[in-house]
Amino acid sequence: MICRFFFYSLAIIVSAAVGAGAVYFLQQNASPSAGGRPVSNFALLDQNGRYHQLYDYQSRRAIVLYSHDSGCPTASGIDKLNALRNEFTPDSVAFLLIDSSGNGQSSREAPDEKRDSKNIPLLNDSTRLVAESLGMMRSGETVVIDPASWTVRYRGPIDDRSHDQTETQDPTKNYLKKAIVALSTGHPVEISERISVGCPIDFGTDTDANVLSYSHSIAPILQKRCVSCHQSGGIGPWAMESHASVKAWAGQMRQAIMLKQMPPWHADPSIGEFRHSLALPPGETKTLVRWINAGAPRGTGPDPLQTQSENTVDDWPLGEPDIILTVPTFKIPAEGILAWQYVKLPVPIEEDTWIRAVHMKPSNRQATHHIFGFVEYPKERKQEEPKWAEGANSFFAAYVPGFPVVPFPEGSGRLIPRGSKMIFQRHYLTVGYPTEDNLQLGLYLHDKPPAMEYKMATALNMGIRIPANTRAHPESASVMIPEDGHLHAIYPHMHYRGDSIRIKALYPDGSEEQLLSVPNYQFQWQMSYQLRHPKPMPRGTKVTVDAMFDNSSDNRANPDPNKEVRWGLLSTQEMLVNYMMYTTPRRTNPKAGAAQSGS
Known part of the structure; x- marks a missing residue:
């Protein structure tokens, strides 16, 4: 069901990082x-929680970035920028604000009128790493980028009156406008820089990363977050x-961090609180990026990565299972597209058994x-069996990259x-x-029936229809929670064209709550948010699910932007599914709850 070519997607990310990383090192060594x-x-994320990647604006004639600090009295050019933006079409010139205040939250606490999508996106640069990489030094500074060469063509104020907010006279020199017009018409920019x-x-005070210790500061972060x-x-x-x-891959590491691709955690940090987060904290982000910017120096001291255990992951992190189902070895050829494999094994239990944990463990994760x-129920109890729908509606155990154990x-x-028997669906x-996989499923048993039952309610839309060459196509789904319970985890799923997804709860009393937002959905990482x-x-x-799909050529992972896409199991088709994992009091009569959708 979770249908994607993992290493194809991973190759796209790595190749993009390699190319962009090369640009970065050129930037570091470039002379004016x-x-x-x-x-x-x-x-970066904007004030509405939307994900913006600079290179996604590659089709524009110019990109304008403005360093914004609402607390700075000498630099408030928002009105001028809005007026200037109205002179150009959105498809020709992109305008973005970089929040340079540094408090990390101002862009998410903006007044309601600034949250209007008609306003210029205000990007939260809480680490100031983006401003630093752009060479921005002050608020009120504009940077005009030429996407044809990905170079800065103008740096400076909006005009010759930007420094004086009490000035009532019109500016005599519109530096920014002239730079945009020049780029839009294919002419050279006459004035490329103004103070x-x-x-x-x-x-901050830690800009000089040469003093950082690889042994004591960098390697521990890598061991905790990456290894x-x-x-x-x-x-x-x-x-x-x-x-x-690490040094050999430092440029690619930096770019993956700056694109929020690694570590793989894509939830909006302002919505919800989750366990097992892989997100890189701002302090560690700055430490790693600035160390890489300094040339990834080795320094003195031992190399913890070189002396660490070869295998840092426990074979069974939850402990030895009570039951291990071992699936026959599957031989994987060197090339070709493989059909899904189905294997059915009996579960060796003598009575109805309640499971407290599962661990699906392939030997070949690559x-x-x-x-x-x-779980395939015996014939006499078939009416109690959950409606699995090959995973589209529910599942008992799963392995996908990013799924927590x-x-x-x-x-x-x-x-x-x-x-009962366990049916394994393998892709x-x-x-x-040529290689092989030796799959095992570990089952951890309760000593007695638990007080609560772990269930799923699934919102899905099998009628999705995504037009060809469409950058932002919305689709939605919903599900009604059938009984009182407690929500524990959310697991959204789309394919290559999935761009972003938001999950909201509408409660019976009329109130509502945002549960999860994934502004930058990544198909190669199937995250279950606990x-x-x-x-x-x-x-x-x-529970409502609002998703956005990108079926355009801007989506580098898109198999074919020229085709309309509908629901299907293949990676080249699409899905819109959201699993809600919740608990409810255990049924004393299992048959009574058998008809509940997603049970």
């Missing part, structure tokens, strides 16, 4: 010239085995696209009736050489 300073790619008079941007995937045999495309290996496990919520479980990818605190879900709560 008529060609302008090269600009590397970056991504801006605004409040200095506070980049679990970036190790020999892991799903990362390269292994962090030493300082030398070649594993996804694995689902479904965690037990079911405390005091809850899922039932496997005596006489493998070829990786260029709520830090269980959330009450009264019966009759309606």
Whole structure:
């Protein structure tokens, strides 16, 4: 069901990072010239939680970035920018504000009128790394970028009156407008730089990363945030085995961090609180990027990556399972597209058994696209079996990159009736050489029936229809929570054209709440967002899902932007699914709840 070519997508990210990383190192070593300073790619969220990547504006004739600080009295050019923006079409010139205040929240606490999507997007640069990479020094400074060469063509104030907000005379020199017009008409920019008079941007006291210790400051971050995937045999495309290996990939690391692609955590941090977050904290982000900017120096001291254990991931992180189902080895050829594999194994239990945790464990994570496990009930109890729909409606156990191995919520479980079988749905990818996978499923048993039952309610829309060559196509889905319960996890799923997704709860009392927003949905990482605190879900709560799809050529992962796309199991087709994992009091009569959708 979760249908994507993982390494195809990963290759896109790596290749994009390589190219952009090369631009970055050119930028670091470039001397001022008529060609302008090269600009590397970056991504930030705006005041509405939308994801903006600089290179997504590649089709524009010019991109205008303005360093904005609402607390600076000498630099307030928003009205001038809005007026200037109205003189150009959105498809020709892009206008973006960079929040240079540094408090990390001002762009998310803007007044309601500034949240209007008609206003210029205000990008939250809480680490100031983007402003730093652009060479911005003061608020009120504009940077005009030429997307044809990804170079800066103008740097300075909007006009010759931008420094004096009490000035009533019209400006005599419109530097910014002239630069935009020149780029839009294919002419050289006559004035490429002017001094801006605004409040200095506070980049902090740790700008000089040469003093950072790789041994004591950098390697521990990598061990905590990265090595679990970036190790020999892991799903990362390269292994962090030493300082030398990290330095060789430093440019790509920087770009992946600046694009918010790595570590793989894509939820909007202003909505919801989640356990097991992989997000890189701002302080660690600045430490890593500035260390890379300084040339990734080795320094003195031992190399923790070189001396670490070869395998840092526990074989069974939840402990030895009570039951291990071992699936016959599957031989994976070097090339080709493989059909899904189905294997059915009996579950060796003598009575109805409640499960407190599962761990789906392939031996070859690099070649594993996804694995689902479904419980096939015995014939005499078939009417109680959940409606799995091959994973579109529910599943019992799963493996996808990014899916956490965690037990079911405390005091809850899922039932496997005596006489059941486990159906394994396996999807493998070829990786260029013959290999194999030895799959195991670990089951952890309750000693007695738990008080709570762990269930799923699923919102899906099988009628999605995404037009060809469409940059932002909306689709929606919804599901009604059928009984009182507590929400524990949210798992959204789309394919290559999935761009962003928002999940909202509409409660029976008329109130509503945003549960999750994923502004930059990444198909190659299937994240299950585990709520830090269980959330009450009264019966009759309606969960709505609003998704945006990008079926344009701007979407680098798009298999074919010239085709209309509809629902389907293949990666080249699309899906809109959102699983809601919740607990409810255990049924004393299982048949009574068998008809509940998504149970």
